[in-house]
Amino acid sequence: MWDNQHIAEKGCLFLKKDLRVQKTLNAIDNAIITLLEQKPFESITIQDISSEAMINRGTFYTYYKDKYELIESYQNSMMTDIEQLLYKNITGSSLKDVDESDLNNTILKMFQYLKDNRKRVLVIANSLGSAELAKYFSQHMFDFYKVKSREFGVELDSEIFTDYLITYITNAHIGIILKWVKGGFEESIEEMAMFIEKFTINGVFKTVGI
Structure with missing residues (x-):
């Protein structure tokens, strides 16, 4: 059985994880928006998105199969x-x-x-x-x-x-x-x-x- 402290600590970990996920998704959002101001969608690569979002390609593929x-x-x-x-x-x-x-x-x-x-x-x-x-x-x-x-x-x-x-x-x-x-x-x-x-x-x- 977890005591209240353990439950609170676990909740904080989940919250931090959720915040990190949201931060990453927001970074991807901002990246594609910025890139579309510079070039057409067909010319944008996953590497372009990852670089602009300051994440690695593996992180992008954690959330999306492709653009x-x-x-x-x-x-x-x-x-x-x-x-x-x-x-x-x-x-x-x-x-x-x-x-x-x-x-x-x-x-x-x-x-x-x-x-x-x-x-x-x-x-x-x-x-x-x-x-x-x-x-x-x-x-x-x-x-x-x-x-x-x-x-x-x-x-x-x-x-x-x-x-x-x-x-x-x-x-x-x-x-x-x-x-x-x-x-x-x-x-x-x-x-x-x-x-x-x-x-x-x-x-x-x-x-x-x-």
Whole structure:
């Protein structure tokens, strides 16, 4: 049996290890961000990342199989955060049950999240290219809208019509976001939320009677 002192000492060791891991991951993050300002993603090697992060190659491989897995971890983490934000805040048995101010605040939070994490967003955009990034996000957002259309009991002319409508809305939203990203996040999050609201919520949704 460990006494309280041993437990406390063990806890401190775990904490120190966690801090070292986080420090290493942050160093890798900063390294890839710095390197992408100097050269294209395809030209960056693991040695480049390791040298910039001031770690050895073995340490890098402890956390990532290659540089593509590093980018994939960024994608998955960011998409998980965004999906949780959307699923948590957009609820109800129908779209009409969703409070307009709550919906607007959710959109604002999404744009704020992207702006707060703009360095990682740019890393993903610069490494994958706009087309691949759009494809990745489109699939996830399509799935989200599909789930929500069923939860809200959206009944349109046909399943095919619904799928095309969701595809249209998804690509419109992704296009707006990518233009904002490529433009250096110049417009305010309030302006971006207004664009989404006018183009889709007050536009397409009302046109088809949702």
